[in-house]
Amino acid sequence: MPFDAKSILPSLEDLLNLIYPCVCLQCGLAIQKINLEPPKGLGAGDDSGFERPHSFCPPCWRSIRRLEGPACPVCSAPLASEAALSHSPSHRCGDCRENTPAFSFAVTPFAHEGAIAKAIHVYKYQNQPRLARPLVHLFINDIASLQIDTVMAIPLHHTRLREREFNQSLLLAKEVSRLLEIPLQINAMQRIRETPSQVGLSRKARKKNIHRAFQVRNPEFIQAQRILLIDDVYTTGATLREGAKTLIRCGAKNVVVAALARMVSS
Numbered sequence: 001m002p003f004d005a006k007s008i009l010p011s012l013e014d015l016l017n018l019i020y021p022c023v024c025l026q027c028g029l030a031i032q033k034i035n036l037e038p039p040k041g042l043g044a045g046d047d048s049g050f051e052r053p054h055s056f057c058p059p060c061w062r063s064i065r066r067l068e069g070p071a072c073p074v075c076s077a078p079l080a081s082e083a084a085l086s087h088s089p090s091h092r093c094g095d096c097r098e099n100t101p102a103f104s105f106a107v108t109p110f111a112h113e114g115a116i117a118k119a120i121h122v123y124k125y126q127n128q129p130r131l132a133r134p135l136v137h138l139f140i141n142d143i144a145s146l147q148i149d150t151v152m153a154i155p156l157h158h159t160r161l162r163e164r165e166f167n168q169s170l171l172l173a174k175e176v177s178r179l180l181e182i183p184l185q186i187n188a189m190q191r192i193r194e195t196p197s198q199v200g201l202s203r204k205a206r207k208k209n210i211h212r213a214f215q216v217r218n219p220e221f222i223q224a225q226r227i228l229l230i231d232d233v234y235t236t237g238a239t240l241r242e243g244a245k246t247l248i249r250c251g252a253k254n255v256v257v258a259a260l261a262r263m264v265s266s
């Protein structure tokens, strides 16, 4: 009988279960097994080799809160009451009325809390680029039907890129581009100023901090394009507003922005 190496070699799944710590990062629960099943709803033919976020237990991952209820039709900020929208369906939030964004609208489906906040933190600051894929799978259905020609990411300044080793928004954009089969544009826009971290700054300070931080070096790449601009977290929207403004000023037809999670006051 011929020797069959396959029968004694561990499977990829067995190896992954050995390599990655099987403890939920959110609740500490031991996770028995990594499941490589693709998520539901991602049509046939997806051979992305989806990895369930093996650092989170299924209950924690499922507890990620989707933002539902009345929201600003432009920036998707949750509105305090349904009343405003029932009188005028196009009722915009105070921020958008005061200062209309250059983007057409914002897709921010999840509250930045619990497992998703933890996952984004681990992804960004603990150098875990492999989390890009499961994170994108969380919101791919929210952006799949958009009419877009080009996917882009909020660029990092090169000194920040050296510190962090990867641009977290670009990896998300890459994954979106691959799944939706829409070209990714990585060279058109740069961050020309190294802006101090936005963490802890007020809305006004954030706006000032990010003002004119981006530059389009290759406007021909974005001319008349419908662009999806991606970032990881939508806090006050200052960064995505400035990015969209820069792209529109340089010839983009329109810009839709998307972020995985949104800071909301509970």
Ligand SMILES: [Zn+2]
Pocket (backbone or CB within 6 Å): 024, 025, 026, 027, 028, 029, 056, 057, 058, 059, 060, 061
């Ligand atoms: Zn858990």
Ligand SMILES: [Zn+2]
Pocket (backbone or CB within 6 Å): 072, 073, 074, 075, 076, 077, 092, 093, 094, 095, 096, 097
């Ligand atoms: Zn708004």
